[in-house]
Amino acid sequence: xxxxxxxxxxxxxxxxxxxxxxxxxxxxxxxxxxxxxxxxxxxxxxxxxxxxxxxxxxxxxxxxxxxxxxxxxxxxxxxxxxxxxxxxxxxxxxxxxxxxxxxxxxxxxxxxxxxxxxxxxxxxxxxxxxxxxxxxxxxxxxxxxxxxxxxxxxxxxxxxxxxxxxxxxxxxxxxxxxxxxxxxxxxxxxxxxxxxxxxxxxxxxxxxxxxxxxxxxxxxxxxxxxxxxxxxxxxxxxxxxxxxxxxxxxxxxxxxxxxxxxxxxxxxxxxxxxxxxxxxxxxxxxxxxxxxxxxxxxxxxxxxxxxxxxxxxxxxxxxxxxxxxxxxxxxxxxxxxxxxxxxxxxxxxxxxxx
Numbered sequence: 001x002x003x004x005x006x007x008x009x010x011x012x013x014x015x016x017x018x019x020x021x022x023x024x025x026x027x028x029x030x031x032x033x034x035x036x037x038x039x040x041x042x043x044x045x046x047x048x049x050x051x052x053x054x055x056x057x058x059x060x061x062x063x064x065x066x067x068x069x070x071x072x073x074x075x076x077x078x079x080x081x082x083x084x085x086x087x088x089x090x091x092x093x094x095x096x097x098x099x100x101x102x103x104x105x106x107x108x109x110x111x112x113x114x115x116x117x118x119x120x121x122x123x124x125x126x127x128x129x130x131x132x133x134x135x136x137x138x139x140x141x142x143x144x145x146x147x148x149x150x151x152x153x154x155x156x157x158x159x160x161x162x163x164x165x166x167x168x169x170x171x172x173x174x175x176x177x178x179x180x181x182x183x184x185x186x187x188x189x190x191x192x193x194x195x196x197x198x199x200x201x202x203x204x205x206x207x208x209x210x211x212x213x214x215x216x217x218x219x220x221x222x223x224x225x226x227x228x229x230x231x232x233x234x235x236x237x238x239x240x241x242x243x244x245x246x247x248x249x250x251x252x253x254x255x256x257x258x259x260x261x262x263x264x265x266x267x268x269x270x271x272x273x274x275x276x277x278x279x280x281x282x283x284x285x286x287x288x289x290x291x292x293x294x295x296x297x298x299x300x301x302x303x304x305x306x307x308x309x310x311x312x313x314x315x316x317x318x319x320x321x322x323x324x325x326x327x328x329x330x331x332x333x334x335x336x337x338x339x340x341x342x343x344x345x346x347x348x349x350x351x352x353x354x
Contacts, residue, residue: 015064132201139166146210200224234260243285
């Protein structure tokens with residue numbers, strides 16, 4: 001009997017053999033930890049495209065999912081086959097996948113429907129970039145707002161010149177369970193590329209008085225084209241500090257106000273961050289969890305290949321905002337003093353006069 005599989009099942013079976021698929025179709029790349037790294041879907045040498053080799057069965061963390069940090073493209077292993085071989089007809093992609101998996105050919109119609117849905121989902125990033133720019137345009141300065149109160153309560157008081165942060169008094173929040181849309185005050189952060197172009201926005205919904213986050217299930221969300229980009233504080237030249245969270249990065253800015261910093265918003269985006277062209281030394285603010293460790297390992301590999309020096313900065317508690325709030329600026333300065341390169345101690349720490 002001929003085995004009939006739709007596109008979802010084909011993609012799942014390919015994902016179960018993700019490394020073998022990559023070695024066959026993306027032979028110019030190589031494995032790095034839990035990812036296969038290559039230049040692009042056409043098998044160009046490089047490291048901007050990341051294929052997850054292990055993970056959950058579906059969702060963002062699924063095995064076989066890939067993203068190209070240089071272009072923002074993403075997809076699954078069926079897309080790799082299509083783009084790699086230059087195939088147009090969905091039936092040809094399905095037949096190629098079946099041949100690789102040693103499966104018989106079947107009716108391609110379910111596959112065509114699935115790919116059509118996937119292509120529709122691909123339009124979402126462009127729409128969300130547009131929405132992010134609209135949200136940013138409708139937001140204003142944070143001075144005197146609940147956003148300023150919120151940051152002050154996190155001991156983040158050096159807020160002058162933070163052009164990457166704005167405030168929206170009634171930002172829409174859509175619960176994931178389909179409940180009615182709500183509005184809450186929100187701290188809005190601009191996600192930009194290396195040229196300063198806004199590619200996305202990050203929202204932190206706040207309580208009306210700013211004394212904490214809003215009482216919603218997911219008080220932080222990002223939208224737009226995020227991979228490789230970041231919320232930036234200062235313009236990077238030869239030295240840059242980077243981490244996942246905005247509050248973690250701003251904590252470092254409290255004692256190193258002249259150090260350019262970038263918040264990548266997640267461990268996956270941190271691992272895929274784009275390096276500024278003049279960069280020579282990268283400080284990574286490590287989150288003490290497995291995802292943070294993996295991000296550091298991936299960045300270290302990429303930094304070595306790019307000829308960059310990578311230095312990991314470790315907090316005393318869970319993150320640097322915990323260190324700042326529980327220990328104070330003086331202790332945080334001491335923690336960083338022992339971890340910075342000697343030339344950067346004089347350049348960024350001793351000259352700060354904080």
